[in-house]
Amino acid sequence: MVDVPLIAAGGFYDGRGLAAAFALGADGISMGSRFMVVKESMVHDNFKQLCL
Secondary structure: OOOOOOEEEOOOOOHHHHHHHHHOOOOEEEOHHHHHOOOOOOOOHHHHHHHO
């Protein structure tokens, strides 16, 4: 057992992935690329379109 939070990252698409990560012992998940493409993000629109 570790004393630091365990953060799962990569490949999360919906709530099922979040539930699976928690079931496997994660304390949270990282969804960086998911939030990178929202309109509030300061990432350049050309890059957002490339990612989509």
